[in-house]
Amino acid sequence: MPFDHSGSSLDSFVEEEGILDEVEASAIKRVSDWQAEKVAVEGRLRNRSDEVLKSVPRTARRGILMQVTSQDVLVVIDVQNDFCPGGALAIAGGDLVIDVIHRVAPKFEHIVLTQDWHPAGHSSFATAHPGKQPFEQIELSYGMQTLWPDHCIQGSKGAEFHPALHLPQAEIILRKGFSPHIDSYSAFFENDRVTSTGLGDYLRDQGLTRVFLAGLAYDYCVGYSALDARRLGLSAIILRDACRAIDLDGSVAKIEAEFAKSRVALIDSAALLG
Ligand code: VGL
Ligand code: ZN
DSSP states (O other), X not given: OOBOHHHHHHHHHHHHHTOHHHHXXXXXXXXXXXXXXXXXXXXXXXXXTOHHHHHSOHHHHTTOOBOOOTTEEEEEXXXXXXXXXXXXXXXXXXXXXXXXXXXXXXXOSOEEEEEEOBOTTOTTBGGGSTTOOTTOEEEETTEEEEOBOSOOXXXXXXXXXXXXXOOXXXXXXXXXXXXXXXXXXXXXXXXXXXXXXXXXHHHHHHTOOEEEEEEEOIIIIIHHHHXXXXXXXXXXXEEEEEEEOXXXXXXXXXXXXXXXXXXXXXXXXXXXXX
């Protein structure tokens, strides 16, 4: 049973009473305004078969708690100094994800952390490409690559987890982006989308089928990880308030269009915490 029982009794109650639309419309506002607002028109859900909404568990849409189970894993992406205020690739409010992550973490039996971990001179750094500036794109052997300021260099202060992040129960710390000539946004595959990090096999071996994601950055490493989780046949649920985005050239809108196509779900931590 993935969700708590109160959800199903409320389901039949509202169905019988014919107040399904009202209940759904109000809960949508509470739990998942990012996606839901696109399909909730004047507070009313017009098209209940919408793909995006299907990906959000019905109970969570209604503001009813989603039950975390032993098949669930929380994957905390790249909560490192360089992605937080003061860091080399600072994301506004990057450090604010930490409190939210700490609040949801006790719900999970399984937690995995990722760490962006580049060698000096990495091919994703603008400084490795004479004449190029950070945030420009170039074509590499595996396709287009955005160039970044030097960040998360192996062994540097910037590559360390933010000092406030405290998750000693995490069972894996997965480092990625260590191959000099290929970047790795996703926790599952490098940017060629083929070279595996091994995380998918690990989750399969452990019987973990549903991936909750949090961390930095929503529109890059969190987003790519969620999409790859779906590609591997896992459920992927992003805790939107436990993430912050870089938002470069429409990257948030672009990745959210992919989320909708791949049925990546977006929820608030409130859906786990009440
Ligand atoms: C990331 C850009 C470069 C991320 C990592 O963690 O989202 N973004 N390296
Ligand atoms: Zn990186």
